[in-house]
Structures are given as C-alpha cells and as structure tokens.
Amino acid sequence: MIHPRVLFCLAGLAMAGAATYDDGLRLKAQGKLPEAEAAFRDAVAAKPTDPDATAQLATVVGWQGRHGESETLWEKALALRPADADLAIGLARVRYWQSKHDQAAADLEAVLLRVPDYPDALLLAGDVALARHRPEQARGYWQRVLSRQPGDPDASARLAKLGGPGIWRPRIRVDVSTGIDHFSGDRGRERFHSLAIGVTLWRELTVLAGYDSLYTFGQREERYRIGAASAPIDGLEVEATAAWTPENEILADRELTAGASYRLLSWLTPLVGWRHLDYSGGAGDRIDVLQCGARVHPVDWAWIEGKYQFAEARNSHTTEGGGVRIGASWQGIEPQLGWFRAEEAAPPLQPAMVTSWTAGVAFVHDNGGLRIDGSVEERGGQWYRSGIAVGLFSRY
Structure with missing residues (x-):
C-alpha cells in the first residue's frame, strides 16, 4: 500500500x-x-x-x-x-x-x-x-x-x-517495567514491578528468567518466571513459560503457557496458545485456556490480530471470549490498540464478564526502547479499573 x-x-x-x-x-x-x-x-x-x-x-x-x-x-x-x-x-x-x-x-x-x-x-x-x-x-x-x-x-x-575466535558472545536483553492500577470502590490502588533477563544462545533459542512483585487486594505477592523462545525455521516462532508464586493468597500457585505462530503467507500468520493456571484449594481451582487466532498484514507496516479463547475449570465451568488488536510500525514507533471481552472465572473472584480496552506505544531503537501502555477494564458491574504501565528494555 x-x-x-x-x-x-x-x-x-x-x-x-x-x-x-x-x-x-x-x-x-x-x-x-x-x-x-x-x-x-x-x-x-x-x-x-x-x-x-x-x-x-x-x-x-x-x-x-x-x-x-x-x-x-x-x-x-x-x-x-x-x-x-x-x-x-x-x-x-x-x-x-x-x-x-x-x-x-x-x-x-x-x-x-x-x-x-x-x-x-x-x-x-x-x-x-x-x-x-x-x-x-x-x-x-x-x-x-x-x-x-x-x-x-x-x-x-x-x-x-x-571478538577473537572461540569467544562466545550471547545476546542479552534486560526488561524492567512498573505500573499502577486504580479500581473503583474499596479496592483502591494497586501496583506492580517487574524485571526480566533474556539470553539468546544459538539457533534463535532464547532463555529468560523474570521476577514480578505485585501489590493486590491489600497484600504483596512475588512471582518467579522462567521460559524459552525459539525460531527454529524461517516464519515459525514458538515459546513456553512457567511461573510460580510461593506463599500466595491471590495469584495462581503455578502458571504454564505455550504458544506458536507461523508466517504462512506474507500477509497471514496463524496463532495458537495454551495457558494453565493451578490454584491451591478445592475443586474448580485449575483452569485451562486455549486460544487461536490470526494476524493479518493488510500493508507491510501495519497488522490486525484477532483471537478467540475457550477456558475450562476443573469443575466444568466453561467460558468463552475473544478480542482484536491493531498495530503499526513506522521508523521505530510502534503504536497498538486493543479490545477484549470474555467471561472470567479465576479464583478468588466470582465469574463475571470482563471487557477491556488497551492502548500503547513503543519507541524502539537498535539497542533498546521505551514502552508506555494504558488500559481500562470493566468487570461485570463489580468495578472499573484504569491503569498505566511503563517499561524499558536494553539489548547487549
């Protein structure tokens, strides 16, 4: 175009x-x-x-x-x-x-x-x-x-x-981010801080480790993450992560995610993903989420992404939802807009229909960048949430 x-x-x-x-x-x-x-x-x-x-x-x-x-x-x-x-x-x-x-x-x-x-x-x-x-x-x-x-x-x-022969020089990326969420009603204000380090080794294989500190429902919880991503052949990208939260009251004890995308055509990339959340407690505390979708490039510098998700808890409670995102990339500036609507049944909250809107922009350079994101969420009449997050990353 x-x-x-x-x-x-x-x-x-x-x-x-x-x-x-x-x-x-x-x-x-x-x-x-x-x-x-x-x-x-x-x-x-x-x-x-x-x-x-x-x-x-x-x-x-x-x-x-x-x-x-x-x-x-x-x-x-x-x-x-x-x-x-x-x-x-x-x-x-x-x-x-x-x-x-x-x-x-x-x-x-x-x-x-x-x-x-x-x-x-x-x-x-x-x-x-x-x-x-x-x-x-x-x-x-x-x-x-x-x-x-x-x-x-x-x-x-x-x-x-x-450098000299035999010197191994992996590529390293460091991400730091912080954000604030404001909830209507008694829940008030919450915040998070995050740090992640990724190292690209060989054959497009990247391993990462991360730490999140979250203040939610009036208490602090810490989450640890490890993962890997690879692009084994042109057009194919796969990734998997595992996260756990010791001594938790709100977040999932364990969370596993996996996803893949393949550039099938110059303008079409199918997407597939899976997420598993395991909460301590009785029945209904394990949730599996399946996602599928596609990213379409109507022009080389912009894309549209649509996703559908199906979630099932151990107690057979099922939910569905979907959303769309649009984005662009122009001379190091990458804006995005998104909308998502799905029923959510994650403990300790009661099932409710959640609708969210997101907007953000990244400023990307060869050795790093800055990202700013804003979001608004409405949870079935229970509350409204507005949030802003800022992230920095650097490559070495």
Whole structure:
C-alpha cells in the first residue's frame, strides 16, 4: 500500500510534469524518501522494464520500513536482470531485515558462486551468518573482505565487535517495567514491578528468567518466571513459560503457557496458545485456556490480530471470549490498540464478564526502547479499573 505522503507527492509531480529517474536520485540523496519514491514510481511507470528504476524504488520503499513491498520490487528487478549481483544482494538484504535468514543466505550463496570475492555480498553474508548464530562463519566472510580490501572499515568494525575466535558472545536483553492500577470502590490502588533477563544462545533459542512483585487486594505477592523462545525455521516462532508464586493468597500457585505462530503467507500468520493456571484449594481451582487466532498484514507496516479463547475449570465451568488488536510500525514507533471481552472465572473472584480496552506505544531503537501502555477494564458491574504501565528494555 502506498503511503499517503507518497500519494500527495505523486499528485504534485503529475501537476508539474512527469518526474525522471535523475529526479529520484537527487531526492534520495537529499533524504526526501517519500518524494524520491514518487519520482521513481513515475520512472517505473514510464519504463516498466527498467531494472534500475525498479531497484531504486525498492530501495527507498525498504528504507521507509515497508520491507514486504520492497522485497516484491527487488524480485521484479532481479527478474528483469537475473545475472545482476547487486540486485540479488538488494533482495537478500531486505529479506535479512525481515529475519528471513535462510532465504537471504541462499541468495548470497548463489551470488558468491558467480562472484566469489564480491565485498558487498561477503559483508552481508557475514551479517546473515551472525544472525543465524554462526559467528565463525561470519568471521570467515569478513576476513575474506579484508584479504581483498585490506583495512576495509566495515569488515574491520564487524570483526572488532565480534571478538577473537572461540569467544562466545550471547545476546542479552534486560526488561524492567512498573505500573499502577486504580479500581473503583474499596479496592483502591494497586501496583506492580517487574524485571526480566533474556539470553539468546544459538539457533534463535532464547532463555529468560523474570521476577514480578505485585501489590493486590491489600497484600504483596512475588512471582518467579522462567521460559524459552525459539525460531527454529524461517516464519515459525514458538515459546513456553512457567511461573510460580510461593506463599500466595491471590495469584495462581503455578502458571504454564505455550504458544506458536507461523508466517504462512506474507500477509497471514496463524496463532495458537495454551495457558494453565493451578490454584491451591478445592475443586474448580485449575483452569485451562486455549486460544487461536490470526494476524493479518493488510500493508507491510501495519497488522490486525484477532483471537478467540475457550477456558475450562476443573469443575466444568466453561467460558468463552475473544478480542482484536491493531498495530503499526513506522521508523521505530510502534503504536497498538486493543479490545477484549470474555467471561472470567479465576479464583478468588466470582465469574463475571470482563471487557477491556488497551492502548500503547513503543519507541524502539537498535539497542533498546521505551514502552508506555494504558488500559481500562470493566468487570461485570463489580468495578472499573484504569491503569498505566511503563517499561524499558536494553539489548547487549
């Protein structure tokens, strides 16, 4: 989908006369990406079989974060000139940006078979190898660049960051968050604090440990979490966590969750999840929740997610519900909106229909980010809750 600002630029160009390929290059050099995109679209419309104009359009579209659309344009450019190594590298790069590491690696292997010592292909092949947790393979690619171009700053910087042979450098992420909830009636105000540390090991496997301190119903409870997540193949993500709350009065003694998603099509990702809560006490204190849904990408920079859930307690009390979320990602800014409605029967509360609305925004950079979330909840006439949470994360 073309961004509205690009449509405005296209209209302006139409009134001023058709833009040329050189106009697009000039605007691109000035950092005016929507204007450059409009010019390159004009150039492609004038000459659809020009791979250079198509490649430039793919470049500025990708730089604006619309990687799926950019990938399609790179494929078109490469089809027009199949033997062009630079076009194949452009396609591999946008696939790398989308974490399609296996496809990107295959693209680059094909280039290096034809041009074994092409520096641009070797640099990117090293980046892809490192993303696949193959540091020694990455080192080999970057050293090949230096053997051809001694002192190359890009290869030297990558090797310096990688460290010496045999040094294991896991990726670490630290999350801290805090939040306040205000309830109508006598329940008043409650708060929570949370800390989690994740370490990415190999083959896209991440292990995590977390601690939560919650003040609820006038008392403090502490919860501990461990978990793992993996992306064993392109498009597939799986995760599982276990949490327990010793000396609890309100929260579940034990909580197990598992989930999976698979990018079936460029615009469609099915979702499935399971959650088990085990409360101390008598019958009806174990609850299993099954969820299924899908995430749809109508455009590359936005998504819509719908979920249905079915829950059953040990006493055969069953509940159903569902919800929807929408989100976007644009130049490091990621807003979200959500709505969910389901009957809830978790102890010690009586079953009630719960409706919640959420809104949040994240500001994401290469080494960390900030997230702010707000929510409003209505529980079957029992109370209204409003809350705000702030989280920070950092990558090492």
